[in-house]
Amino acid sequence: MSATAINSSTTLSLSQRATQTKESQIREASRYCAQFGAINLAQGLPDFAAPEALKQAAQDAIAADINQYADTWGLEALRVAIAAKLQRDNGIAVDPDTQVTVCCGATEGLNIALMSIIDPGDRVLIFEPFYENYIPNLATVGGIPEMLVLQPPQWEITAEMLEPYFQKGLKAVIVNTPANPTGKVWTRAELELLATFCDRYGVYVITDEIYEYILYEGEHVSMFSLPGMAERTIVVNGFSKTFCVTGWRLGYTVASEALTAAMRRIHDFLTICAPAPLQQAALVALSFGRDYYIQMAADYKRKRDLLYSALEAMGLSPVLPRGAYYIWTDSSALAEDADRAAFRLAQEAKVAAVPGNCFSNPKRQHVNGLRFCFAKKDSTLAAAIAQMQKFRL
Template sequence: MHPRPEPSPAPAPWQRTALGANLLAPDGGLGVTIFEEMTGLAVRTGAINLGQGFPDEDGPLEICEAARAVISSGANQYAPGKGLPLLREAVAAHQERFYGLAPDPETEVVITTGATEGIAASLLAFARPGDEVLTFEPFYDSYGAVIGLAGATHVTAPLAAPDFLPDMAALEAAFSQRTRVVLLNNPHIPTGAVFPRSVLQRIVELARKYDSIIITDEVYEHLTFGISHTPVAGLPGAAERTITISSAGKTFSLTGWKVGWLSGPAELVAAARTVKQFLTYSSGTPFQAAIAAGLALPDDFFKGIAADLERKRDILSAGLRAAGFDVFSPQGTYFVNVDTAPLGITDSVDLARRLPALVGVAAIPVPVFCHPEGAERTRSLLRFAFCKKAAVLEEAAGRLATLSEKL
């Protein structure tokens, strides 16, 4: 008799995480994130980095000054595990002010170390091996990583150019009796789509049909252009099954502060908090207090940041069109996607690696946000960030306009 072969060892949690984020090569080698790779290329070539989505100027002075004052006052130790009462109350007031929602700041709001921790804590609280987590595709790489870490199966529904809205038949087909969580990102990255109320309502109906929890990432809620944000939790049938996640980083251009929050029904929030308290417990005490002040800024501030970004979107889009790309104008976020096919280029990953040396601008290829089938579908798409100073974007637009002659 031949000896029975030893079973292949199950992937370690770190391997599942890397595989979910498209960082694990077939030979088991560990790669770096596309953000790290493109940022490194930008540094080496002196290119303008429009790859990673971070602003190049600080947020409102009054919020920064508030943080300095809190630090000087000595409030530099642990915040409560669920966050400073001041900020939890500010989050609840923000939800009521903008959307008519009224979460209880004591039991239905938790402060997190950025939205990323809120997403991780929520997924790890509810997604088990054998469960399915449904996202749209392309998807933020953090989603795939945490779904992999949880041992769940990542199922996707495609978003296709030019509008990146879901095909409803494909969306319905992606649901099953194993769909434990629907992880919804709206406004959506990396596409910049803002889903209409009818699409969001259908997602809620499907989640109810399959008894799925909805985790909704709404960090770009105030960064929409000519269209209002619709919170999922406010839709009929959604409140009892929805965890809403947002953060201060995008709204206030303070991404390094890592102050986020989640809200929802008390029993779901308690479950997410149970996991969250063993990730960081708490963080950023003085920053939490300062963000509470930021959330109370007048309406003109929130309208102004969106209007400013819309102008920046248009500056960069003009340069991208001059370069010969098809440009898909976003309704939200601070990213614009283009199709490289009109230039005769169908491999955006290759172009992204050449672009810094060619014209001095770095971007992110969209296929890295997809599973293999989705990567083939988005093979010619590139994403650029426009959360930079207008002068930087004007320079980038001028450089991009020379691309055709340099190819």
């Protein structure tokens, strides 16, 4: 058939997953900064340097020509080091050969987890406010998000809250602890309660633990470590937040042999492998002693307290986070809707935050809440606080 014979009126269409996936409001909030000359407390993007030893290790690996494909599942020495870390810090014993997969960031880890267990129409429970990625991640596999709204300041769950969602029929639950954007740290009792429901109803758990070392109160408990949960839990973690290398896109998953085998098959044809020289450098990160983690958490706690006091004085009713490096606040004093509140704050106070719409049910008409990131230099926080002190609600 000649090109001229083709019906020019034929309409081309995008996939449902493409139309359901909207641009990131987090990145959009960062663009406010250029538009209004605002200080960026929106994106979870540290503006200070990664550890010198880690940067040097990456440079050394590149210079040593570690620049070709790595083992698809991850550098063997790195998988062994991750398994040792899991045993030491999480009380989890896994086989690095069959249960640990190094991937391109926790983002890929979450996607291959969902691709391995979710079919179109399967229901997945997430807890609102939730991390922005969960909705589009579910759209890519045709999963249906079931959103359970948690209330500040404790963001606690109860059996009465969980029961109707499990009775409806779930394939999986996504747990984020410490949580973005609220800073909620799931207690052992809450995780045990959730584990009981997952066991009773035959439900998988994907646990996003990227902020596990950024902890101020309580303890970090991995669902994988609870009795009976290792066969139905996928841990998603990475190096971005702990070691200030968000641009490296280096993460990993931990799961049973059967789940890992499924995720590895998808990972192989999705990205082949994580960046080889950066995997080599990550070995140095995992060799850091306990003092590194203690000092990092102490530094973030000091930054948290500085920003929390400023937001409180501003009248935004912040919720003190127990982990991660974000503060969730009320936004109603700025505007009726969070989107307009964030825009007003960036335009008038010259400080960018992420609107709560980003972390809420997309069908919700009016959303309250703002997320501020305090993973910034002291000078950046001081400048932002000075700007907010000038601003009057």
